[in-house]
C-alpha cells in the first residue's frame with residue numbers, strides 16, 4: 001500500500017456529472033478523505049474553486065483563470081494583467097458582439113486576468129481582436145477564454161507544489177481539455193477523461209474509458225490502492 005498521491009484536478013468536464021451540468025456529489029467524500037494535497041486547477045474565476053474547496057471542506061489550493069490567479073493557501077498571485085483582455089471585450093462589444101452571459105455577467109464579474117466569452121458567440125472576430133492586443137483565445141469546450149499567452153495551469157500548480165513542498169513527479173492529474181495540457185506536462189501521471197478534447201487526449205499519459213466524474217472517481221480508486 002502506497003501513500004495517496006497529490007491530486008491536480010480540473011473542474012468542468014472532470015468533476016462534473018456525466019449526464020448534466022454541475023458537480024457530481026460523489027466526489028466530495030473521497031476528496032475530503034484524501035491523504036495528500038488536492039489542487040483545483042480551473043479556467044473559472046477565483047471564487048468558484050475557492051467555494052468548491054470551502055464546501056468540500058478541503059484546504060484552498062487553487063489555480064484559477066487558467067493560471068492567471070494562484071492561491072497557495074498562504075499567498076495569492078495574480079500573474080497577468082487585466083487591462084488587455086478588458087480592452088478586447090470592449091472592442092468585441094463595440095464591433096456589435098456580446099460576451100453572451102447577460103446583463104450582470106457573473107462569469108466575468110470576479111475575473112482578474114482573463115475574460116470568458118460564451119461559446120454561442122462568434123469566435124473568429126474574437127480571435128482577430130485578441131490577436132491585435134497580443135492575446136490568445138482558448139476553447140475549453142465550456143467557454144472561450146481571452147488570455148495572456150504566458151500563464152497556464154501548469155505554472156500555477158508548480159507554484160503551489162513548491163510552496164506546499166510536494167513533488168509534482170508524485171502527483172496525479174485529471175482533466176478534459178486544452179487548458180489541462182500544461183498540468184499534464186508537469187504531473188508525474190496524467191489522465192484524460194473519455195469526454196476529453198483531442199489536445200487533452202494527446203497530452204495525457206492515459207485515456208480513461210469513463211466520462212466526467214466517473215473517470216475521475218476511477219482514477220482515485222486506482223491511484224489510492226497504488227496500482
Ligand SMILES: O=C(O)COP(=O)(O)O
Pocket residue numbers: 010011012013041042043044140141142143144179
Ligand atoms: O472555465 C472553463 O471554460 C472550463 O473550466 P475548467 O478548467 O474547470 O474545466
Ligand SMILES: [Mg+2]
Pocket residue numbers: 010011012013014140175176177
Ligand atoms: Mg475542464
